[in-house]
Amino acid sequence: MTLTVASDYDIRIAPIGASHFSWLEERGYAGWVVLSDEHTRTHCLPLLAPFLTGKKVVYIDVPAGERFKHLDTCRHIWEAMFAGGVGRRWCCLNLGGGVIGDMGGFAAATFKRGIDFVQIPTTLLSQVDASVGGKLGIDFHEVKNSIGLFANPRSVWIDPAFLRTLPERELxxxxxxxxxxxxxxxxxxxxxxxxxxxxxxxxxxxxxxxxxxxxxxxxxxxxxxxxxxxxxxxxxxxxxxxxxxxxxxxxxxxxxxxxxxxxxxxxxxxxxxxxxxxxxxxxxxxxxxxxxxxxxxxxxxxxxxxxxxxxxxxxxxxxxxxxxxxxxxxxxxxxxxxxxxxxxxxxxxxxxxx
The missing domain is CATH 1.20.1090.10 (Dehydroquinate synthase-like - alpha domain)
Known part of the structure:
Protein backbone atom coordinates (compact mmCIF):
# COMPACT_ATOMS: atom_id res chain seq x y z
CA MET A 1 0.00 0.00 0.00
CA THR A 2 1.36 3.44 -0.98
CA LEU A 3 -0.19 6.70 0.24
CA THR A 4 0.83 10.04 -1.24
CA VAL A 5 0.97 13.03 1.11
CA ALA A 6 0.29 16.37 -0.59
CA SER A 7 2.37 15.23 -3.60
CA ASP A 8 5.52 15.79 -1.53
CA TYR A 9 6.34 12.25 -0.47
CA ASP A 10 5.00 8.74 -0.37
CA ILE A 11 4.27 6.53 2.61
CA ARG A 12 4.92 2.91 1.68
CA ILE A 13 3.27 0.33 3.95
CA ALA A 14 4.91 -2.95 2.97
CA PRO A 15 7.86 -5.20 3.82
CA ILE A 16 11.09 -3.29 3.21
CA GLY A 17 13.05 -4.86 0.38
CA ALA A 18 15.14 -4.32 -2.72
CA SER A 19 12.62 -2.01 -4.41
CA HIS A 20 12.96 0.52 -1.58
CA PHE A 21 16.72 0.72 -1.99
CA SER A 22 16.51 0.73 -5.80
CA TRP A 23 14.29 3.81 -5.46
CA LEU A 24 16.96 5.35 -3.18
CA GLU A 25 19.80 4.56 -5.60
CA GLU A 26 17.89 6.14 -8.49
CA ARG A 27 18.15 9.49 -6.73
CA GLY A 28 21.92 9.52 -7.12
CA TYR A 29 22.92 10.33 -3.55
CA ALA A 30 26.63 10.61 -2.81
CA GLY A 31 26.12 8.48 0.28
CA TRP A 32 23.68 7.49 2.99
CA VAL A 33 23.60 8.11 6.72
CA VAL A 34 21.91 5.47 8.89
CA LEU A 35 20.83 6.80 12.28
CA SER A 36 19.84 4.24 14.92
CA ASP A 37 19.80 3.69 18.68
CA GLU A 38 20.98 0.68 20.67
CA HIS A 39 17.62 -1.07 20.25
CA THR A 40 17.10 -0.54 16.52
CA ARG A 41 20.76 -1.26 15.79
CA THR A 42 20.31 -4.70 17.37
CA HIS A 43 16.77 -5.62 16.32
CA CYS A 44 16.00 -3.65 13.15
CA LEU A 45 19.24 -2.81 11.32
CA PRO A 46 19.86 -6.51 10.45
CA LEU A 47 16.71 -6.38 8.27
CA LEU A 48 18.30 -3.61 6.20
CA ALA A 49 21.89 -4.86 6.26
CA PRO A 50 21.69 -6.93 3.02
CA PHE A 51 20.78 -3.77 1.09
CA LEU A 52 23.55 -1.64 2.61
CA THR A 53 26.51 -3.86 1.69
CA GLY A 54 28.93 -2.17 -0.68
CA LYS A 55 27.33 1.25 -0.30
CA LYS A 56 28.90 4.41 1.06
CA VAL A 57 27.24 4.56 4.45
CA VAL A 58 27.95 6.49 7.64
CA TYR A 59 26.46 4.76 10.68
CA ILE A 60 25.54 6.94 13.66
CA ASP A 61 24.26 5.57 16.97
CA VAL A 62 22.51 7.56 19.68
CA PRO A 63 21.20 6.50 23.09
CA ALA A 64 17.56 5.42 23.15
CA GLY A 65 14.81 7.32 24.89
CA GLU A 66 13.02 10.65 25.18
CA ARG A 67 15.48 11.91 27.80
CA PHE A 68 18.19 12.03 25.11
CA LYS A 69 16.10 14.01 22.62
CA HIS A 70 18.01 17.25 23.10
CA LEU A 71 20.65 19.51 21.59
CA ASP A 72 23.62 17.57 22.98
CA THR A 73 22.53 14.47 21.05
CA CYS A 74 22.00 16.57 17.92
CA ARG A 75 25.52 17.90 18.35
CA HIS A 76 26.78 14.30 18.42
CA ILE A 77 24.85 13.56 15.19
CA TRP A 78 26.17 16.67 13.41
CA GLU A 79 29.76 15.97 14.53
CA ALA A 80 29.51 12.39 13.25
CA MET A 81 28.17 13.68 9.93
CA PHE A 82 31.09 16.08 9.59
CA ALA A 83 33.58 13.38 10.54
CA GLY A 84 32.06 11.03 7.97
CA GLY A 85 32.29 13.55 5.16
CA VAL A 86 28.54 13.93 4.74
CA GLY A 87 27.58 16.58 2.20
CA ARG A 88 24.47 18.21 0.78
CA ARG A 89 23.86 15.36 -1.70
CA TRP A 90 23.52 12.71 1.00
CA CYS A 91 20.38 11.14 2.45
CA CYS A 92 19.78 10.26 6.11
CA LEU A 93 17.81 7.09 6.93
CA ASN A 94 16.22 7.49 10.36
CA LEU A 95 15.73 3.97 11.71
CA GLY A 96 13.76 4.07 14.94
CA GLY A 97 10.77 5.28 16.84
CA GLY A 98 9.41 8.78 17.32
CA VAL A 99 12.52 10.09 19.04
CA ILE A 100 14.80 9.00 16.17
CA GLY A 101 12.33 10.31 13.59
CA ASP A 102 11.85 13.70 15.26
CA MET A 103 15.49 14.24 16.17
CA GLY A 104 17.04 12.60 13.11
CA GLY A 105 14.78 14.58 10.81
CA PHE A 106 15.59 17.78 12.71
CA ALA A 107 19.33 17.10 12.51
CA ALA A 108 19.14 16.31 8.77
CA ALA A 109 16.90 19.28 7.94
CA THR A 110 19.35 21.68 9.60
CA PHE A 111 22.71 20.11 8.61
CA LYS A 112 24.34 22.30 5.95
CA ARG A 113 20.91 23.96 5.55
CA GLY A 114 19.23 20.65 4.94
CA ILE A 115 19.91 17.22 3.50
CA ASP A 116 17.27 14.73 2.39
CA PHE A 117 16.01 12.13 4.84
CA VAL A 118 13.82 9.03 4.83
CA GLN A 119 11.82 8.00 7.87
CA ILE A 120 11.85 4.28 8.71
CA PRO A 121 9.60 4.12 11.78
CA THR A 122 10.03 0.97 13.84
CA THR A 123 7.41 1.47 16.57
CA LEU A 124 3.65 1.60 16.24
CA LEU A 125 3.67 5.13 17.66
CA SER A 126 6.05 6.41 15.01
CA GLN A 127 4.33 4.47 12.20
CA VAL A 128 0.83 5.87 12.78
CA ASP A 129 1.76 9.32 14.10
CA ALA A 130 5.26 10.69 13.52
CA SER A 131 5.40 9.24 9.99
CA VAL A 132 2.93 11.81 8.64
CA GLY A 133 3.18 15.57 8.60
CA GLY A 134 6.82 16.62 8.63
CA LYS A 135 6.88 17.90 12.23
CA LEU A 136 10.44 17.61 13.55
CA GLY A 137 11.99 18.71 16.79
CA ILE A 138 13.71 18.18 20.10
CA ASP A 139 12.91 18.88 23.74
CA PHE A 140 14.25 22.02 25.41
CA HIS A 141 13.88 23.32 28.98
CA GLU A 142 11.89 20.15 29.78
CA VAL A 143 9.22 21.13 27.23
CA LYS A 144 8.57 18.50 24.55
CA ASN A 145 9.30 19.43 20.94
CA SER A 146 9.81 23.09 21.79
CA ILE A 147 12.65 23.50 19.25
CA GLY A 148 11.90 22.33 15.73
CA LEU A 149 10.53 22.97 12.27
CA PHE A 150 8.33 21.59 9.51
CA ALA A 151 10.22 19.63 6.84
CA ASN A 152 8.96 16.66 4.85
CA PRO A 153 10.98 13.49 4.30
CA ARG A 154 11.68 12.14 0.84
CA SER A 155 9.73 9.02 1.76
CA VAL A 156 8.39 7.02 4.70
CA TRP A 157 8.87 3.24 4.82
CA ILE A 158 6.49 1.47 7.19
CA ASP A 159 7.11 -2.25 7.68
CA PRO A 160 4.65 -3.90 10.13
CA ALA A 161 7.26 -6.63 10.69
CA PHE A 162 9.13 -4.23 12.97
CA LEU A 163 6.24 -4.44 15.43
CA ARG A 164 7.24 -8.02 16.25
CA THR A 165 10.38 -6.60 17.88
CA LEU A 166 8.38 -4.49 20.35
CA PRO A 167 7.60 -5.28 23.98
CA GLU A 168 3.89 -5.30 24.84
CA ARG A 169 4.11 -2.00 26.72
CA GLU A 170 5.68 -0.24 23.72
CA LEU A 171 2.98 -1.60 21.42
Whole structure:
Protein backbone atom coordinates (compact mmCIF):
# COMPACT_ATOMS: atom_id res chain seq x y z
CA MET A 1 0.00 0.00 0.00
CA THR A 2 1.36 3.44 -0.98
CA LEU A 3 -0.19 6.70 0.24
CA THR A 4 0.83 10.04 -1.24
CA VAL A 5 0.97 13.03 1.11
CA ALA A 6 0.29 16.37 -0.59
CA SER A 7 2.37 15.23 -3.60
CA ASP A 8 5.52 15.79 -1.53
CA TYR A 9 6.34 12.25 -0.47
CA ASP A 10 5.00 8.74 -0.37
CA ILE A 11 4.27 6.53 2.61
CA ARG A 12 4.92 2.91 1.68
CA ILE A 13 3.27 0.33 3.95
CA ALA A 14 4.91 -2.95 2.97
CA PRO A 15 7.86 -5.20 3.82
CA ILE A 16 11.09 -3.29 3.21
CA GLY A 17 13.05 -4.86 0.38
CA ALA A 18 15.14 -4.32 -2.72
CA SER A 19 12.62 -2.01 -4.41
CA HIS A 20 12.96 0.52 -1.58
CA PHE A 21 16.72 0.72 -1.99
CA SER A 22 16.51 0.73 -5.80
CA TRP A 23 14.29 3.81 -5.46
CA LEU A 24 16.96 5.35 -3.18
CA GLU A 25 19.80 4.56 -5.60
CA GLU A 26 17.89 6.14 -8.49
CA ARG A 27 18.15 9.49 -6.73
CA GLY A 28 21.92 9.52 -7.12
CA TYR A 29 22.92 10.33 -3.55
CA ALA A 30 26.63 10.61 -2.81
CA GLY A 31 26.12 8.48 0.28
CA TRP A 32 23.68 7.49 2.99
CA VAL A 33 23.60 8.11 6.72
CA VAL A 34 21.91 5.47 8.89
CA LEU A 35 20.83 6.80 12.28
CA SER A 36 19.84 4.24 14.92
CA ASP A 37 19.80 3.69 18.68
CA GLU A 38 20.98 0.68 20.67
CA HIS A 39 17.62 -1.07 20.25
CA THR A 40 17.10 -0.54 16.52
CA ARG A 41 20.76 -1.26 15.79
CA THR A 42 20.31 -4.70 17.37
CA HIS A 43 16.77 -5.62 16.32
CA CYS A 44 16.00 -3.65 13.15
CA LEU A 45 19.24 -2.81 11.32
CA PRO A 46 19.86 -6.51 10.45
CA LEU A 47 16.71 -6.38 8.27
CA LEU A 48 18.30 -3.61 6.20
CA ALA A 49 21.89 -4.86 6.26
CA PRO A 50 21.69 -6.93 3.02
CA PHE A 51 20.78 -3.77 1.09
CA LEU A 52 23.55 -1.64 2.61
CA THR A 53 26.51 -3.86 1.69
CA GLY A 54 28.93 -2.17 -0.68
CA LYS A 55 27.33 1.25 -0.30
CA LYS A 56 28.90 4.41 1.06
CA VAL A 57 27.24 4.56 4.45
CA VAL A 58 27.95 6.49 7.64
CA TYR A 59 26.46 4.76 10.68
CA ILE A 60 25.54 6.94 13.66
CA ASP A 61 24.26 5.57 16.97
CA VAL A 62 22.51 7.56 19.68
CA PRO A 63 21.20 6.50 23.09
CA ALA A 64 17.56 5.42 23.15
CA GLY A 65 14.81 7.32 24.89
CA GLU A 66 13.02 10.65 25.18
CA ARG A 67 15.48 11.91 27.80
CA PHE A 68 18.19 12.03 25.11
CA LYS A 69 16.10 14.01 22.62
CA HIS A 70 18.01 17.25 23.10
CA LEU A 71 20.65 19.51 21.59
CA ASP A 72 23.62 17.57 22.98
CA THR A 73 22.53 14.47 21.05
CA CYS A 74 22.00 16.57 17.92
CA ARG A 75 25.52 17.90 18.35
CA HIS A 76 26.78 14.30 18.42
CA ILE A 77 24.85 13.56 15.19
CA TRP A 78 26.17 16.67 13.41
CA GLU A 79 29.76 15.97 14.53
CA ALA A 80 29.51 12.39 13.25
CA MET A 81 28.17 13.68 9.93
CA PHE A 82 31.09 16.08 9.59
CA ALA A 83 33.58 13.38 10.54
CA GLY A 84 32.06 11.03 7.97
CA GLY A 85 32.29 13.55 5.16
CA VAL A 86 28.54 13.93 4.74
CA GLY A 87 27.58 16.58 2.20
CA ARG A 88 24.47 18.21 0.78
CA ARG A 89 23.86 15.36 -1.70
CA TRP A 90 23.52 12.71 1.00
CA CYS A 91 20.38 11.14 2.45
CA CYS A 92 19.78 10.26 6.11
CA LEU A 93 17.81 7.09 6.93
CA ASN A 94 16.22 7.49 10.36
CA LEU A 95 15.73 3.97 11.71
CA GLY A 96 13.76 4.07 14.94
CA GLY A 97 10.77 5.28 16.84
CA GLY A 98 9.41 8.78 17.32
CA VAL A 99 12.52 10.09 19.04
CA ILE A 100 14.80 9.00 16.17
CA GLY A 101 12.33 10.31 13.59
CA ASP A 102 11.85 13.70 15.26
CA MET A 103 15.49 14.24 16.17
CA GLY A 104 17.04 12.60 13.11
CA GLY A 105 14.78 14.58 10.81
CA PHE A 106 15.59 17.78 12.71
CA ALA A 107 19.33 17.10 12.51
CA ALA A 108 19.14 16.31 8.77
CA ALA A 109 16.90 19.28 7.94
CA THR A 110 19.35 21.68 9.60
CA PHE A 111 22.71 20.11 8.61
CA LYS A 112 24.34 22.30 5.95
CA ARG A 113 20.91 23.96 5.55
CA GLY A 114 19.23 20.65 4.94
CA ILE A 115 19.91 17.22 3.50
CA ASP A 116 17.27 14.73 2.39
CA PHE A 117 16.01 12.13 4.84
CA VAL A 118 13.82 9.03 4.83
CA GLN A 119 11.82 8.00 7.87
CA ILE A 120 11.85 4.28 8.71
CA PRO A 121 9.60 4.12 11.78
CA THR A 122 10.03 0.97 13.84
CA THR A 123 7.41 1.47 16.57
CA LEU A 124 3.65 1.60 16.24
CA LEU A 125 3.67 5.13 17.66
CA SER A 126 6.05 6.41 15.01
CA GLN A 127 4.33 4.47 12.20
CA VAL A 128 0.83 5.87 12.78
CA ASP A 129 1.76 9.32 14.10
CA ALA A 130 5.26 10.69 13.52
CA SER A 131 5.40 9.24 9.99
CA VAL A 132 2.93 11.81 8.64
CA GLY A 133 3.18 15.57 8.60
CA GLY A 134 6.82 16.62 8.63
CA LYS A 135 6.88 17.90 12.23
CA LEU A 136 10.44 17.61 13.55
CA GLY A 137 11.99 18.71 16.79
CA ILE A 138 13.71 18.18 20.10
CA ASP A 139 12.91 18.88 23.74
CA PHE A 140 14.25 22.02 25.41
CA HIS A 141 13.88 23.32 28.98
CA GLU A 142 11.89 20.15 29.78
CA VAL A 143 9.22 21.13 27.23
CA LYS A 144 8.57 18.50 24.55
CA ASN A 145 9.30 19.43 20.94
CA SER A 146 9.81 23.09 21.79
CA ILE A 147 12.65 23.50 19.25
CA GLY A 148 11.90 22.33 15.73
CA LEU A 149 10.53 22.97 12.27
CA PHE A 150 8.33 21.59 9.51
CA ALA A 151 10.22 19.63 6.84
CA ASN A 152 8.96 16.66 4.85
CA PRO A 153 10.98 13.49 4.30
CA ARG A 154 11.68 12.14 0.84
CA SER A 155 9.73 9.02 1.76
CA VAL A 156 8.39 7.02 4.70
CA TRP A 157 8.87 3.24 4.82
CA ILE A 158 6.49 1.47 7.19
CA ASP A 159 7.11 -2.25 7.68
CA PRO A 160 4.65 -3.90 10.13
CA ALA A 161 7.26 -6.63 10.69
CA PHE A 162 9.13 -4.23 12.97
CA LEU A 163 6.24 -4.44 15.43
CA ARG A 164 7.24 -8.02 16.25
CA THR A 165 10.38 -6.60 17.88
CA LEU A 166 8.38 -4.49 20.35
CA PRO A 167 7.60 -5.28 23.98
CA GLU A 168 3.89 -5.30 24.84
CA ARG A 169 4.11 -2.00 26.72
CA GLU A 170 5.68 -0.24 23.72
CA LEU A 171 2.98 -1.60 21.42
CA UNK A 172 0.24 -0.34 23.74
CA UNK A 173 1.89 3.06 23.90
CA UNK A 174 1.67 3.45 20.14
CA UNK A 175 -1.91 2.25 20.10
CA UNK A 176 -2.96 5.39 21.97
CA UNK A 177 -2.43 7.37 18.77
CA UNK A 178 -4.63 4.93 16.84
CA UNK A 179 -7.36 5.53 19.43
CA UNK A 180 -6.84 9.29 19.17
CA UNK A 181 -7.16 9.32 15.39
CA UNK A 182 -10.46 7.47 15.64
CA UNK A 183 -11.80 9.74 18.39
CA UNK A 184 -11.09 12.92 16.43
CA UNK A 185 -11.97 11.75 12.92
CA UNK A 186 -13.81 8.42 12.69
CA UNK A 187 -16.53 7.54 15.19
CA UNK A 188 -17.26 4.20 13.50
CA UNK A 189 -13.62 3.18 13.85
CA UNK A 190 -13.75 4.13 17.53
CA UNK A 191 -16.70 1.79 18.01
CA UNK A 192 -14.70 -1.00 16.36
CA UNK A 193 -11.55 -0.35 18.38
CA UNK A 194 -13.20 -0.23 21.78
CA UNK A 195 -14.57 -3.74 21.37
CA UNK A 196 -11.07 -5.23 21.65
CA UNK A 197 -8.07 -5.02 23.96
CA UNK A 198 -5.94 -7.97 22.75
CA UNK A 199 -3.40 -6.14 20.63
CA UNK A 200 -1.36 -9.13 19.45
CA UNK A 201 -4.36 -10.43 17.46
CA UNK A 202 -4.81 -7.21 15.48
CA UNK A 203 -4.28 -7.02 11.71
CA UNK A 204 -1.64 -4.31 11.96
CA UNK A 205 -1.29 -3.56 8.27
CA UNK A 206 -5.02 -2.80 8.11
CA UNK A 207 -5.02 -0.70 11.31
CA UNK A 208 -1.87 1.23 10.36
CA UNK A 209 -3.15 1.96 6.84
CA UNK A 210 -6.48 3.28 8.15
CA UNK A 211 -4.90 5.37 10.92
CA UNK A 212 -2.25 6.86 8.62
CA UNK A 213 -4.96 7.70 6.06
CA UNK A 214 -6.94 9.60 8.71
CA UNK A 215 -3.91 11.66 9.69
CA UNK A 216 -2.87 12.21 6.07
CA UNK A 217 -6.29 13.69 5.24
CA UNK A 218 -6.00 16.15 8.13
CA UNK A 219 -2.41 17.13 7.35
CA UNK A 220 -3.13 17.71 3.66
CA UNK A 221 -5.93 20.09 4.57
CA UNK A 222 -3.83 22.04 7.08
CA UNK A 223 -0.09 21.31 6.69
CA UNK A 224 1.13 24.06 9.06
CA UNK A 225 -1.29 23.48 11.94
CA UNK A 226 -3.28 26.68 11.59
CA UNK A 227 -6.73 25.13 11.99
CA UNK A 228 -7.96 21.56 11.51
CA UNK A 229 -4.56 19.93 12.14
CA UNK A 230 -4.80 21.13 15.72
CA UNK A 231 -7.34 18.30 16.17
CA UNK A 232 -4.34 15.95 16.30
CA UNK A 233 -3.42 17.54 19.62
CA UNK A 234 -6.36 15.93 21.41
CA UNK A 235 -5.05 14.36 24.61
CA UNK A 236 -1.69 16.05 24.22
CA UNK A 237 -2.02 19.33 26.14
CA UNK A 238 -2.38 17.51 29.46
CA UNK A 239 -0.67 14.36 28.14
CA UNK A 240 2.59 16.12 27.24
CA UNK A 241 2.67 17.89 30.61
CA UNK A 242 2.15 14.61 32.47
CA UNK A 243 4.78 12.89 30.33
CA UNK A 244 7.29 15.69 31.02
CA UNK A 245 6.61 15.53 34.75
CA UNK A 246 7.21 11.78 34.96
CA UNK A 247 10.16 11.75 32.53
CA UNK A 248 12.97 12.08 35.14
CA UNK A 249 11.20 9.84 37.68
CA UNK A 250 11.60 6.08 38.17
CA UNK A 251 7.91 5.52 37.39
CA UNK A 252 8.17 7.39 34.06
CA UNK A 253 5.34 6.97 31.59
CA UNK A 254 5.57 6.08 27.92
CA UNK A 255 4.15 8.67 25.52
CA UNK A 256 0.96 6.72 24.82
CA UNK A 257 0.34 6.12 28.52
CA UNK A 258 0.52 9.86 29.16
CA UNK A 259 -1.69 10.58 26.15
CA UNK A 260 -4.25 8.11 27.52
CA UNK A 261 -4.38 10.23 30.70
CA UNK A 262 -4.69 13.28 28.45
CA UNK A 263 -7.56 11.78 26.46
CA UNK A 264 -9.47 10.95 29.65
CA UNK A 265 -8.94 14.37 31.26
CA UNK A 266 -9.59 16.31 28.06
CA UNK A 267 -12.75 14.25 27.47
CA UNK A 268 -13.83 15.28 30.98
CA UNK A 269 -13.18 18.94 30.05
CA UNK A 270 -15.21 18.35 26.87
CA UNK A 271 -18.14 17.20 28.96
CA UNK A 272 -17.69 20.05 31.45
CA UNK A 273 -17.80 22.53 28.53
CA UNK A 274 -21.11 21.06 27.38
CA UNK A 275 -19.72 19.32 24.30
CA UNK A 276 -19.36 15.60 25.05
CA UNK A 277 -22.05 13.36 26.52
CA UNK A 278 -21.56 11.54 29.83
CA UNK A 279 -21.88 8.09 28.23
CA UNK A 280 -19.11 8.88 25.73
CA UNK A 281 -16.84 10.21 28.49
CA UNK A 282 -17.36 7.04 30.51
CA UNK A 283 -16.70 4.84 27.47
CA UNK A 284 -13.41 6.64 26.75
CA UNK A 285 -12.32 6.57 30.40
CA UNK A 286 -13.24 2.88 30.80
CA UNK A 287 -11.45 1.79 27.64
CA UNK A 288 -8.28 3.79 28.31
CA UNK A 289 -7.97 2.62 31.91
CA UNK A 290 -8.61 -0.99 30.85
CA UNK A 291 -5.80 -0.77 28.29
CA UNK A 292 -3.31 1.40 30.16
CA UNK A 293 -4.09 0.90 33.82
CA UNK A 294 -4.00 3.85 36.19
CA UNK A 295 -1.00 5.91 37.28
CA UNK A 296 -2.04 8.42 39.90
CA UNK A 297 -0.96 11.98 39.13
CA UNK A 298 0.37 13.40 42.43
CA UNK A 299 -1.55 16.40 43.73
CA UNK A 300 1.79 17.98 44.57
CA UNK A 301 2.53 18.08 40.83
CA UNK A 302 -0.61 19.98 39.81
CA UNK A 303 0.88 23.49 39.83
CA UNK A 304 3.96 22.29 37.94
CA UNK A 305 1.70 20.64 35.36
CA UNK A 306 -0.21 23.89 34.82
CA UNK A 307 3.09 25.71 34.28
CA UNK A 308 4.17 23.07 31.76
CA UNK A 309 0.85 23.50 29.92
CA UNK A 310 1.39 27.25 29.83
CA UNK A 311 4.56 26.55 27.79
CA UNK A 312 2.62 24.53 25.22
CA UNK A 313 3.24 25.90 21.73
CA UNK A 314 -0.48 25.65 20.86
CA UNK A 315 -1.45 28.37 23.32
CA UNK A 316 -2.61 31.81 22.21
CA UNK A 317 -2.14 34.69 24.61
CA UNK A 318 -2.49 33.73 28.27
CA UNK A 319 -5.02 30.95 27.68
CA UNK A 320 -4.25 27.24 27.78
CA UNK A 321 -5.56 25.87 24.50
CA UNK A 322 -7.16 22.47 23.89
CA UNK A 323 -8.68 20.28 21.25
CA UNK A 324 -11.90 18.86 22.68
CA UNK A 325 -14.54 16.39 21.51
CA UNK A 326 -18.15 17.03 20.52
CA UNK A 327 -18.61 13.30 20.06
CA UNK A 328 -16.39 10.38 19.04
CA UNK A 329 -15.23 11.27 15.55
CA UNK A 330 -15.85 15.03 15.89
CA UNK A 331 -13.16 17.29 17.35
CA UNK A 332 -13.34 21.00 18.16
CA UNK A 333 -10.11 23.03 18.10
CA UNK A 334 -9.06 26.23 19.87
CA UNK A 335 -10.95 25.61 23.10
CA UNK A 336 -9.59 27.31 26.22
CA UNK A 337 -9.92 25.95 29.75
CA UNK A 338 -9.10 27.63 33.02
CA UNK A 339 -6.51 26.21 35.43
CA UNK A 340 -9.33 25.39 37.86
CA UNK A 341 -11.12 23.27 35.27
CA UNK A 342 -7.87 21.54 34.29
CA UNK A 343 -7.13 20.69 37.91
CA UNK A 344 -10.63 19.31 38.34
CA UNK A 345 -10.09 17.06 35.32
CA UNK A 346 -6.95 15.69 36.96
CA UNK A 347 -8.87 15.04 40.16
CA UNK A 348 -11.47 13.20 38.07
CA UNK A 349 -8.75 11.04 36.55
CA UNK A 350 -7.28 10.23 39.98
CA UNK A 351 -10.76 9.22 41.17
CA UNK A 352 -10.80 6.40 38.59
CA UNK A 353 -8.22 4.37 40.55
CA UNK A 354 -9.65 1.01 41.54
Missing amino acids: RSGYAEVIKHALIADGAEWETLRRGTELRSIDWEKVITHSVALKREIVEEDPYERDRRKALNFGHTIGHAVESFFLPRPERLFHGEAVAIGMITESWISRQQGLLGTADLEAIADYCTELYGHQEVPRASFIQLIELMRQDKKNEGDEINFTLLESPGRAVVNQAATPEVILESLRYYNSLAK
